[in-house]
Amino acid sequence: MAVLAPILGRLVKALITLLAIAVLNFFLIHAAPGDPAVVLAGEAGAADEQMIAQLRERFGLDQPFHVQLGSYVWNIVRLDFGYSFRQGAPVLDLILERLPATLILTLTAFVISLTLGIALGVAASARVGKASDSVLTTLALLFYATPLYWAALMAVLVFSVELGWLPGFGYETVGAGYSGLARIWDVIKHLILPASTLGLFFMAVYMRMTRASMLEVAQMDFVKTARAKGLSGPVIRRRHILRNAILPVVTLAGLQAGQLVGGAVLTETVFAWPGIGRLMFESLAARDYNTILGVFLVSAAMVIVFNILTDLVYRLVDPRIGARA
Amino acid sequence: MRTVLSIQDLSIALPKGADRPHAVAGISMTIAEGEILCVVGESGSGKSMTANALMGLLPPGVTVDGGRAVFDGQDVLSLPETERQKLRGSRIAMIFQEPMTALNPLMRIGEQIAEVFAAHGMYGPTEREKRALSLVTEVGLPDPAKIMRAYPFQLSGGQRQRAMIAMALALEPELLIADEPTTALDVTTQAQILELILDLRRRRGMGVMFITHDFGVVAEIADKVIVMEKGIAVEQGTAAAVLEHPQHAYTRRLLDAIPTGRLPQARKLEHAPVLELKGLRKVYRTGGGLFREAREVRAVDDVSLTIARGEVLGLVGESGSGKSTLGRTVVRLVTPDAGQVLVGGTDLAALSEEELRRSRNKVQMVFQDPYASLNPRHRILRALTAGPVAMGKPKAGAEAKARELLEIVGLGAEAANRFPHEFSGGQRQRIGIARALAMEPELIVADEAVSALDVSIQAQVLDLLRDLRARLGLSILFITHDLRVAAQLCDRIAVMQKGRLVEIGGVHDIFLSPQEAYTRDLLAAVPGADWAAENRTRGVS
Numbered sequence: 001m002a003v004l005a006p007i008l009g010r011l012v013k014a015l016i017t018l019l020a021i022a023v024l025n026f027f028l029i030h031a032a033p034g035d036p037a038v039v040l041a042g043e044a045g046a047a048d049e050q051m052i053a054q055l056r057e058r059f060g061l062d063q064p065f066h067v068q069l070g071s072y073v074w075n076i077v078r079l080d081f082g083y084s085f086r087q088g089a090p091v092l093d094l095i096l097e098r099l100p101a102t103l104i105l106t107l108t109a110f111v112i113s114l115t116l117g118i119a120l121g122v123a124a125s126a127r128v129g130k131a132s133d134s135v136l137t138t139l140a141l142l143f144y145a146t147p148l149y150w151a152a153l154m155a156v157l158v159f160s161v162e163l164g165w166l167p168g169f170g171y172e173t174v175g176a177g178y179s180g181l182a183r184i185w186d187v188i189k190h191l192i193l194p195a196s197t198l199g200l201f202f203m204a205v206y207m208r209m210t211r212a213s214m215l216e217v218a219q220m221d222f223v224k225t226a227r228a229k230g231l232s233g234p235v236i237r238r239r240h241i242l243r244n245a246i247l248p249v250v251t252l253a254g255l256q257a258g259q260l261v262g263g264a265v266l267t268e269t270v271f272a273w274p275g276i277g278r279l280m281f282e283s284l285a286a287r288d289y290n291t292i293l294g295v296f297l298v299s300a301a302m303v304i305v306f307n308i309l310t311d312l313v314y315r316l317v318d319p320r321i322g323a324r325a
Numbered sequence: 326m327r328t329v330l331s332i333q334d335l336s337i338a339l340p341k342g343a344d345r346p347h348a349v350a351g352i353s354m355t356i357a358e359g360e361i362l363c364v365v366g367e368s369g370s371g372k373s374m375t376a377n378a379l380m381g382l383l384p385p386g387v388t389v390d391g392g393r394a395v396f397d398g399q400d401v402l403s404l405p406e407t408e409r410q411k412l413r414g415s416r417i418a419m420i421f422q423e424p425m426t427a428l429n430p431l432m433r434i435g436e437q438i439a440e441v442f443a444a445h446g447m448y449g450p451t452e453r454e455k456r457a458l459s460l461v462t463e464v465g466l467p468d469p470a471k472i473m474r475a476y477p478f479q480l481s482g483g484q485r486q487r488a489m490i491a492m493a494l495a496l497e498p499e500l501l502i503a504d505e506p507t508t509a510l511d512v513t514t515q516a517q518i519l520e521l522i523l524d525l526r527r528r529r530g531m532g533v534m535f536i537t538h539d540f541g542v543v544a545e546i547a548d549k550v551i552v553m554e555k556g557i558a559v560e561q562g563t564a565a566a567v568l569e570h571p572q573h574a575y576t577r578r579l580l581d582a583i584p585t586g587r588l589p590q591a592r593k594l595e596h597a598p599v600l601e602l603k604g605l606r607k608v609y610r611t612g613g614g615l616f617r618e619a620r621e622v623r624a625v626d627d628v629s630l631t632i633a634r635g636e637v638l639g640l641v642g643e644s645g646s647g648k649s650t651l652g653r654t655v656v657r658l659v660t661p662d663a664g665q666v667l668v669g670g671t672d673l674a675a676l677s678e679e680e681l682r683r684s685r686n687k688v689q690m691v692f693q694d695p696y697a698s699l700n701p702r703h704r705i706l707r708a709l710t711a712g713p714v715a716m717g718k719p720k721a722g723a724e725a726k727a728r729e730l731l732e733i734v735g736l737g738a739e740a741a742n743r744f745p746h747e748f749s750g751g752q753r754q755r756i757g758i759a760r761a762l763a764m765e766p767e768l769i770v771a772d773e774a775v776s777a778l779d780v781s782i783q784a785q786v787l788d789l790l791r792d793l794r795a796r797l798g799l800s801i802l803f804i805t806h807d808l809r810v811a812a813q814l815c816d817r818i819a820v821m822q823k824g825r826l827v828e829i830g831g832v833h834d835i836f837l838s839p840q841e842a843y844t845r846d847l848l849a850a851v852p853g854a855d856w857a858a859e860n861r862t863r864g865v866s
Contacts, residue, residue, distance in 0.1 A: 222426060229414035230445055318430075
């Protein structure tokens with residue numbers, strides 16, 4: 001119970017936050033100019049009287065304000081995010097259909113950037129001041145400064161158009177009819193370019209942060225104690241410095257993890273990746289309110305879930321947290 | 326006795342641009358089996374550098390540029406790094422000053438001790454743990470099995486230092502280097518750690534190089550003493566010889582700086598109180614939330630006392646006794662939960678923000694850390710005039726007064742145009758005192774105001790405070806953990822323990838005939854207390 005109590009507290013807070021977001025969503029619909037029904041129907045391109053009347057009834061727009069709010073929130077609780085007139089399908093179906101592609105892309109990018117970033121950061125800090133450190137930090141700065149869409153376009157140009165090594169767009173080869181391992185291999189080939197472009201920026205961030213944090217922790221008293229014990233350099237770095245230096249990186253990784261769902265709009269658009277990001281982009285362009293709000297809610301839920309997960313991970317890596325409060 | 330370590334003509338070069346070319350210039354010393362050599366000096370004397378050089382732990386840029394340190398027939402200074410690494414922790418071990426930061430916060434105590442065996446490829450995992458457990462038991466940690474699984478933050482300062490010692494003893498080193506291991510600890514804890522080191526020396530017969538700035542500690546444990554000043558050994562000999570017949574002027578200055586039981590003359594005090602505390606309480610609550618019980622700490626628990634005009638009241642106690650919270654409450658940096666803080670009849674605790682701002686000048690504080698308590702980007706003049714100007718004093722008048730005060734605290738008026746970093750710790754503390762005086766307070770709260778200073782500097786600042794008290798009739802609430810410092814300056818002493826006022830009385834009464842057991846424990850724990858008492862009797866006879 002002692003372990004579960006803080007998680008329970010977080011869950012209660014998370015539910016309250018989600019509810020607040022749903023209410024905010026509701027006000028966003030109402031903030032759009034004109035009658036929401038006209039907006040919803042009109043933007044869908046089918047603004048005849050009969051449909052608007054249907055919409056009014058469906059959303060209860062003839063009801064008083066608080067009843068409307070109540071029924072909207074009730075719909076959300078039942079996971080009913082409404083209907084996309086543009087796409088001709090329920091919003092939830094649209095999102096669930098796109099979710100796996102996005103998660104495959106963002107999770108791969110996340111894992112690549114985190115492991116490579118930390119490894120390179122540790123390597124750079126161990127060689128601080130030497131030429132190899134300068135090369136690594138300069139590269140990191142370059143990746144950090146490169147706009148994502150530019151890197152993506154260049155990657156397509158070089159590896160797909162010029163060299164022809166990897167497919168430049170899509171999630172899998174359309175109409176190839178692969179199955180089993182062949183299909184997985186096909187997806188992986190499609191994944192390499194978007195995942196590495198997406199991961200590049202965060203890899204640079206993790207590397208710089210790991211390096212700085214390692215150097216800072218290396219100055220601390222307990223590192224001197226470790227040396228006085230007769231431990232070797234690599235052991236000190238792994239067991240003493242890295243373990244402490246990783247804490248701020250975990251914080252940042254938690255922030256990135258929260259963006260796993262909504263954070264790949266650019267990459268998905270450039271690589272024509274059929275994920276949530278592109279769904280959001282298309283809905284924005286088409287002013288498909290219901291879908292946008294659905295994506296908004298799901299992304300927010302993801303941020304909250306990953307915040308809780310980050311907290312739990314933090315409790316694992318730092319025993320002081322939780323025990324002190 | 327077999328010689329464990331023999332240092333000959335050791336020189337340690339500082340990087341270019343340092344305040345002097347050598348941290349240590351040509352010192353020699355020997356330590357025999359079972360012998361404790363105290364290396365005494367103030368900050369910057371090169372005593373820690375000597376220890377770090379032996380361990381091969383010198384900071385980057387600092388190098389040994391002469392001399393030998395012979396340990397077991399070979400010069401450790403000229404050994405290759407891999408060989409030195411084998412010596413570290415196994416045959417030469419070291420403990421450090423700050424037990425709070427010297428342990429890895431993310432590793433269990435047991436792991437950290439067992440790691441010493443792993444570092445030297447000794448034993449298997451089970452045996453390592455078994456041996457770690459017996460070490461934890463040997464250094465007198467309570468509930469060893471539980472301590473093994475604990476993280477450093479779950480231990481007190483004294484317990485952490487014991488864990489450090491356990492780590493250092495793991496492989497039965499022939500030489501233990503202790504770098505100010507008790508400086509950060511309370512007196513009673515310090516006494517226990519010193520006792521532990523003496524006991525281990527007896528049982529294990531190891532040589533100990535004990536670095537300290539405190540001659541009281543020297544009197545407790547040293548067999549031999551070497552006194553260092555600015556990298557040079559100015560005096561060395563047996564503990565008895567150095568303590569009783571110091572030859573060098575610097576040694577005498579250091580010895581004079583610690584009071585050997587000389588208590589100040591009792592002064593006649595006025596009756597008009599400048600400060601009255603009535604039933605003061607402050608409770609800190611931590612944690613507490615939807616699913617958790619809040620934890621309460623009674624930092625100040627029903628404390629009532631008065632300070633007369635022109636009186637210096639010493640407030641002593643160990644860490645966590647609530648003495649700092651009390652001081653902060655008097656300045657109302659902390660608002661008490663109950664009780665009154667009467668300064669000249671006004672209850673500071675009951676004032677609104679606006680009224681408080683107008684009354685802030687009545688009580689001023691001098692802080693512990695002279696490095697952190699002055700804004701590094703403000704010139705001294707600004708630091709001294711900001712307060713008075715905010716109180717509505719004309720700027721020109723405040724500046725003239727500031728220059729005058731700088732003269733009074735012994736810095737000279739020209740100090741006004743300089744920045745804090747241009748001053749030493751002792752000088753900054755003088756600035757801190759001038760800053761407090763600039764507000765023309767009725768009472769000054771000095772919270773550990775001399776604790777961060779070297780003994781000789783400490784003596785100078787105490788002189789200044791005595792002088793100010795005589796000249797300006799200053800009333801001071803002097804908060805300190807150091808009973809010896811309190812004895813030098815205070816008219817009366819108040820002893821606090823766990824938020825409660827244990828005993829309060831004249832300095833002679835408290836020191837010579839303490840009524841409460843806790844006060845007696847505190848006095849007995851003062852390092853060098855016996856030696857000081859001997860001196861006192863000798864002085865009398």
